[in-house]
Amino acid sequence: MERVYAPKRIEEKWCKYWVENKTFSAKSSNNKPFTVVIPPPNITGCLHMGHALNNTLQDVIIRFKKLQGYNTLWVPGIDHGGIATQNVVERLLKKKEGKTKHDLGRERFLQRMSEWRIETGDVILDQLKKLGCGLDWDRVAFTMDKSRSKAVKRAFIQLFNKGLIYKGKRLVNWCYRCGTALSDTEIEYEHERSNLWYLKYYLVNPKEYVVVATTRPETIFGDTALAVNPEDKRYTSLVGKSVKIPIIDKEIKVISDSIIDKSFGTGVVKITPAHDATDNEIAKRNKLEILEIIDTNGKMINVPSKYQELIVEEARKKVVEDLSVKDFLVKVDDHTHSVGKCYRCSTKIELLISEQWFLNVRDMSKKAVEAVNSEKIFFYPQSWKKPYILWLENLKDWCISRQIWWGHRIPVYYCVDENGNRTKCRPIASFDKPIECHDCKSKNFIQDEDVLDTWFSSALWPISVFNWGKEENNKELKYFYPTSVLVTGHEILYLWVARMVQFGIEFMKEIPYYNVFIHGIIRDKHGKKMSKSLGNVVDPLNVMDQYGTDALRFTLAKAAAPGRDMQISNTSFLASRNFMNKIWNASRFVIVNLEHIDKLDNAIQPIELSDKWIIAEFTNSTAKIKRAYEFYNIDNAAREIYDFFWTKYCNWYVELSKIRITSTNLNIKKQVLAILVYILKSMLQLMSPIIPFITSEIWQILNKNEKIIAESILFAISENFYSESSIKEMNTIQDIIIKIRTLRSELNIPSTMQIKVLFNTLDNNDKIEGTIIENKHYIKQLARVKSMQYLKNIAKLRNFVSIIAGNIEVFIPLEGFIGIEKEKIRLEKEIALTNQEVEKVTLKLSNKNFIKKAPKTEIEKTKIRLHEMKLKIERINKNLKSLI
RNA sequence: AGGCAGUUAGCUCAGCUGGAAGAGCAUUUCUCUUACAAAGAAAAGGUCGCAGGUUCAAAUCCUGCACUGCCUACCA
Numbered sequence: 001m002e003r004v005y006a007p008k009r010i011e012e013k014w015c016k017y018w019v020e021n022k023t024f025s026a027k028s029s030n031n032k033p034f035t036v037v038i039p040p041p042n043i044t045g046c047l048h049m050g051h052a053l054n055n056t057l058q059d060v061i062i063r064f065k066k067l068q069g070y071n072t073l074w075v076p077g078i079d080h081g082g083i084a085t086q087n088v089v090e091r092l093l094k095k096k097e098g099k100t101k102h103d104l105g106r107e108r109f110l111q112r113m114s115e116w117r118i119e120t121g122d123v124i125l126d127q128l129k130k131l132g133c134g135l136d137w138d139r140v141a142f143t144m145d146k147s148r149s150k151a152v153k154r155a156f157i158q159l160f161n162k163g164l165i166y167k168g169k170r171l172v173n174w175c176y177r178c179g180t181a182l183s184d185t186e187i188e189y190e191h192e193r194s195n196l197w198y199l200k201y202y203l204v205n206p207k208e209y210v211v212v213a214t215t216r217p218e219t220i221f222g223d224t225a226l227a228v229n230p231e232d233k234r235y236t237s238l239v240g241k242s243v244k245i246p247i248i249d250k251e252i253k254v255i256s257d258s259i260i261d262k263s264f265g266t267g268v269v270k271i272t273p274a275h276d277a278t279d280n281e282i283a284k285r286n287k288l289e290i291l292e293i294i295d296t297n298g299k300m301i302n303v304p305s306k307y308q309e310l311i312v313e314e315a316r317k318k319v320v321e322d323l324s325v326k327d328f329l330v331k332v333d334d335h336t337h338s339v340g341k342c343y344r345c346s347t348k349i350e351l352l353i354s355e356q357w358f359l360n361v362r363d364m365s366k367k368a369v370e371a372v373n374s375e376k377i378f379f380y381p382q383s384w385k386k387p388y389i390l391w392l393e394n395l396k397d398w399c400i401s402r403q404i405w406w407g408h409r410i411p412v413y414y415c416v417d418e419n420g421n422r423t424k425c426r427p428i429a430s431f432d433k434p435i436e437c438h439d440c441k442s443k444n445f446i447q448d449e450d451v452l453d454t455w456f457s458s459a460l461w462p463i464s465v466f467n468w469g470k471e472e473n474n475k476e477l478k479y480f481y482p483t484s485v486l487v488t489g490h491e492i493l494y495l496w497v498a499r500m501v502q503f504g505i506e507f508m509k510e511i512p513y514y515n516v517f518i519h520g521i522i523r524d525k526h527g528k529k530m531s532k533s534l535g536n537v538v539d540p541l542n543v544m545d546q547y548g549t550d551a552l553r554f555t556l557a558k559a560a561a562p563g564r565d566m567q568i569s570n571t572s573f574l575a576s577r578n579f580m581n582k583i584w585n586a587s588r589f590v591i592v593n594l595e596h597i598d599k600l601d602n603a604i605q606p607i608e609l610s611d612k613w614i615i616a617e618f619t620n621s622t623a624k625i626k627r628a629y630e631f632y633n634i635d636n637a638a639r640e641i642y643d644f645f646w647t648k649y650c651n652w653y654v655e656l657s658k659i660r661i662t663s664t665n666l667n668i669k670k671q672v673l674a675i676l677v678y679i680l681k682s683m684l685q686l687m688s689p690i691i692p693f694i695t696s697e698i699w700q701i702l703n704k705n706e707k708i709i710a711e712s713i714l715f716a717i718s719e720n721f722y723s724e725s726s727i728k729e730m731n732t733i734q735d736i737i738i739k740i741r742t743l744r745s746e747l748n749i750p751s752t753m754q755i756k757v758l759f760n761t762l763d764n765n766d767k768i769e770g771t772i773i774e775n776k777h778y779i780k781q782l783a784r785v786k787s788m789q790y791l792k793n794i795a796k797l798r799n800f801v802s803i804i805a806g807n808i809e810v811f812i813p814l815e816g817f818i819g820i821e822k823e824k825i826r827l828e829k830e831i832a833l834t835n836q837e838v839e840k841v842t843l844k845l846s847n848k849n850f851i852k853k854a855p856k857t858e859i860e861k862t863k864i865r866l867h868e869m870k871l872k873i874e875r876i877n878k879n880l881k882s883l884i
Numbered sequence: 885a886g887g888c889a890g891u892u893a894g895c896u897c898a899g900c901u902g903g904a905a906g907a908g909c910a911u912u913u914c915u916c917u918u919a920c921a922a923a924g925a926a927a928a929g930g931u932c933g934c935a936g937g938u939u940c941a942a943a944u945c946c947u948g949c950a951c952u953g954c955c956u957a958c959c960a
Contacts, residue, residue, distance in 0.1 A: 001919095003919085003920075004920080004922070005920095005922090189956095189957095196960090212960085213960070214960060215959090215960065216960080227960090259958065260960085261958095261959085261960085264959075264960065265960065268960090269960045270960070271960090272960090276958090276960075277958060278958040278960070279958090279960080280958095281958070282958095335959090336959090337959050337960095338957095338959070381889095383888060383889070384888090386887075386888075387887075387888070387955065387956075390887080390956075391955095391956075394956090394957095490954085490955080491954095491955095493955090494955095494956095521954085523953090558897090558908095559896085559897080561897090561898090563888095563889080564889080564890085565889085565890090565953075565954080566896090566897090567896065567897090568896090569895095569896085571895090571896085571909065571910090572896070572908095572909085574908090574909070574922080575907095575908050575909065575922095577922065578908095578920095578922045578923090579908095579922095580922090581920065581922050581923090582919090582920065582922085582923085584919085584920080585919040585920035585922095585923085586919060586920075587919080588919050588920075589919035589920080590919080591919090592919070593919090635897095635898085636898090639898070639907080642907085642908090643907075647907095650919085650920085651924080654919075655924090658918085662918085738925095738926090741925060741926065742925090742926060742927085744914095744925085744926085745913075745914065745925065745926040745927075746926080746927085748913090748914075750914090750915090751914075751915055751917075751925080752915095752917090782925095784917085837904080840904090841904090844940085844941080847940060847941090848940085849939095849940040849941090850940040850941070851940080852940070853939085853940045853941090854903080854940055854941075855903090858903055858940095858941090861903080861904095862903085862904095865904075
C-alpha cells in the first residue's frame with residue numbers, strides 16, 4: 001500500500017468492477033424493494049456540481065439501503081430536453097453550415113438531431129459511472145425511446161378521451177426566439193430597470209385629458225379601454241366616457257374594475273387585452289375587444305404602417321419619440337419591475353393570444369395536495385410542503401403544446417378532405433394514424449404539428465421507466481412502484497415533482513414516491529449561483545481529478561443539510577482529501593500489523609479501559625450514523641463519521657493500541673488487533689455509501705476472498721460490551737494527558753524529554769486513584785511520561801509544577817527547564833480564571849429561585865462544580881506557597 | 885407585495901427536545917515519535933445580527949426590526 005492514498009487507479013478499478021459485475025442491477029423478487037428513479041439529466045448535459053450533489057446523495061441512500069439488505073434499484077436515464085436540446089443543435093447548425101432549421105425542414109432536422117444524439121452519446125451517463133453511482137445500467141431509459149414514447153401516447157390518449165386535454169385560444173407565454181409557447185413554470189423573472197411613461201389620453205372634448213402611466217408605450221395601439229378603480233373618487237366622472245388613443249386618435253371607453261390599484265401611477269390604466277394577463281381578465285369581465293398587435297415573431301402588426309413589422313424594442317423607441325414630439329408625453333420616471341424571460345434562452349417573453357393544447361389539472365391537483373397534506377408523501381425538509389401546496393392550489397391549466405420539432409409529437413389526428421384541408425370532423429387521439437374517421441369514414445388524416453412540453457414525459461418518469469406504456473400486466477411496475485424516495489433540488493419542485501405526483505395518482509391510482517428529499521443549491525464562496533457567465537463554476541470533474549472522487553462526494557455529503565443551499569470553493573475539498581488519506585493510513589496501520597498474524601479471532605474481547613471506551617463510543621456513533629442516513633441527514637452522518645474515525649479511533653485508540661501492538665506477547669497483540677479490525681470494518685461499511693471507492697479497496701485488502709463491501713450486509717452491533725462508565729473513566733485519563741501535554745507545550749519541555757510525574761486526588765477518591773494507576777501506561781505513552789507515581793504526602797512538596805484535571809492533581813518536578821517566577825505567574829492566572837467562574841456559579845446558587853425551581857440534578861451538578869473549583873483554588877494556592 | 889430560509893471564530897459551517905460556546909480551513913508555536921508532515925501535539929480567536937419578551941436559566945422558545953438569499957404574485 002502506498003504511503004499516500006492515490007485515488008486514480010483505485011477509482012478506475014471499482015467503476016469498472018461495479019458495471020461489469022452488475023453489482024447494482026435488481027430484479028423483482030420476494031425481498032422488500034427500495035426504489036429510486038434518477039432525475040434524468042438532459043442529453044445536452046455535462047456533469048456539473050448540481051448533478052454531482054444530487055447523484056451523490058441518491059447513491060448514498062441506495063448504497064446504505066443495500067447494506068441494510070433491501071433489494072435496491074436505482075434507475076438511470078436521460079431526458080430529451082425539448083427546447084434546450086433543440087436550441088443546442090440549432091446553434092450548431094448555424095455555426096457549422098449557416099443554416100436554420102427551416103432550411104432543412106422538419107424531417108431532416110429531426111434526423112440531424114438524432115444523429116447528434118448518437119454522436120454526443122451519453123456523456124453524462126459515463127460521468128455518473130465515474131462518480132461511482134450504483135445505478136442499474138441495464139435499465140437506462142430515455143424519455144424519447146420506444147417504451148417511453150408509448151407511455152406518453154398512452155397517457156395523452158387517456159387524458160384526451162377523458163376530456164381533460166383540450167385545445168383553446170388563449171393568452172400564453174411566448175418566446176419568439178424559440179418560436180414556441182411556454183408554461184408559466186418555464187418563465188424566469190428578472191428585475192429590470194426601465195421607465196414609466198406618463199401619456200395623455202384626450203377626452204373627446206379636446207381640452208381635457210387623463211394621464212396614464214405605462215411601462216409599455218408601444219402597446220397603445222392594442223388598447224381597447226382605459227380602466228380605473230370604481231372607488232377612486234378622482235375619476236368617478238370619467239367612467240363611461242370616451243378617450244382617444246394618442247397618435248391614432250382611436251376612441252376607447254373608460255371602464256372601472258376593482259383590480260386596479262388606485263395608488264399606482266395615476267390610477268388610470270390602459271387595457272391591452274391581447275398582451276397582458278391582467279388586462280386580458282379585465283377584458284373578459286367587461287367584454288372588451290381583443291386586438292393583437294404583436295405576432296409570433298415579436299414584430300408589430302395591426303399598427304400604423306410606420307411601425308408595422310418593427311420588433312417590439314424598436315417600436316417602443318419610435319413610439320416614445322413620436323409621443324414626445326406630438327406632446328402626448330407628460331413625463332418619464334425611472335421604474336424597476338420584473339420581466340419574464342425564457343428559461344432556455346433568456347429572451348423576453350411576450351404574452352400573446354395563441355391556439356394551444358391545455359391540460360385541465362384541477363382534480364389531479366386536489367389529489368396531489370391531499371397526498372402531501374396527509375403525509376402519505378413526506379417532504380424533507382417539511383418547509384417545502386407549504387409552497388408545494390400553495391402552488392398546486394393556485395394552478396391554472398397546463399399549456400402542454402410547444403411549437404418546436406424535438407419532442408413527442410402530439411398524437412392527435414385531424415380528418416382532411418382530398419385537398420388536404422381539415423374537415424369539421426372530431427379530431428382523434430391515437431397511438432398511430434387512425435384507420436378511419438369516426439364521423440365521415442374518411443381515411444385521410446394529418447397529425448397535429450406541435451410537440452408536447454418536455455415536462456409531460458418527465459411527469460410520467462416513475463412509471464414510464466418500468467414500461468407502463470408497453471405492458472398491461474406489469475409485474476415490475478407493481479413490484480418497484482411506488483418508489484421510495486425522490487431526491488431533487490427545489491428548483492424543479494413545481495416543474496417536475498408536483499407533476500409526477502399528479503400523473504402518478506392519475507394513471508396508477510397511487511403516489512409515485514413516499515418521500516421527497518429536497519436538497520439545496522450549490523453556490524460559490526460568495527453565495528452566488530454557479531454559472532458559466534459569472535465564471536465561478538467549480539467543475540466536479542476537475543475536483544475528482546485533483547482531490548479524488550471520494551473527496552468530492554464526502555464534501556458534498558457533508559454540506560448537504562436538507563433544504564439548505566451550500567457554498568463551495570476549491571478549498572472545500574482539501575479537508576475531505578486529507579480525511580481520505582487518514583482513512584487510508586489508519587487502515588494501512590492495521591493491515592501492516594496483520595501481516596504476520598495467520599488467524600484472528602472473530603470474537604472481540606475488550607479487556608482494557610481503552611477497549612471498553614472505544615466500543616462504547618463506537619456503539620453510540622454507529623447508532624447516530626444509521627439514524628442520520630435513515631432520515632436523509634447525510635450531512636450529520638458524514639460529520640459523525642469524520643469525528644469518530646479521526647478523533648476517537650485514530651487519535652486515541654490507534655495510538656493507545658500501539659502499546660499492545662508492539663508487545664511480544666502474540667495473544668495480547670491479537671486481542672487488540674481484533675478490536676481494531678472489528679471497528680475498522682464496521683466503519684468502512686458505514687462510510688462506504690458516501691465514499692465507496694476507498695472503502696471498497698481497503699475492505700478487499702482486509703477480506704481477500706469475500707464479498708465486496710457494496711454487497712455486504714451491515715454488521716449487527718452487539719450491545720454486550722457496552723459500558724457507559726468506561727467513557728467517564730477514559731475521559732479522566734484523557735483529561736490528564738491533555739493537561740500534561742498543554743503544560744509541556746507551554747513550558748517548552750522538549751518532546752524527547754521524558755518527565756517524571758506524581759499525582760494525587762483532591763478528595764482522596766480511591767476509585768479514581770485506582771483507575772489512574774491501572775491505566776498509567778496510557779498517560780506514559782501519550783504524554784511522554786517516564787514514571788507516574790501516587791503521592792501520599794503533598795505537604796512536603798517543594799518546587800513542583802502542578803496542574804489540576806478534574807479531581808486529580810498532577811505534579812511535575814521543576815528540573816531547570818522552567819523558572820519559579822514563570823510558574824507562579826501561570827498559577828496566578830489560573831486562580832484568577834477559576835475565581836471568575838466561582839463568582840458566576842456562586843451567584844447562580846445564591847439565587848433563591850434557582851434553588852426553588854431548577855431540577856435537582858441541575859442544582860446538584862452546579863454544587864459539585866463549585867466545590868471542585870474551590871478545592872482547585874485551595875490547592876493552587878498551596879502549590880504557589882510551595883514554590884520557593 | 886406575500887411566503888420561506890439564513891445571520892455563531894478571519895472564511896465555510898455544526899450546535900437549536902433550554903442548563904459551563906464546537907469542527908474544518910487559515911494563523912502562531914513545537915515535533916519527521918516505528919499508519920499518516922495531506923500528520924501529530926498545543927495556542928490564539930466569539931456580548932451566537934439588533935431590540936424586547938417568556939423562564940430560576942436563552943445561541944437554543946416567542947415577538948418585532950435590520951440585512952442577505954430564494955420562491956410566489958394580476959409591479960399597469
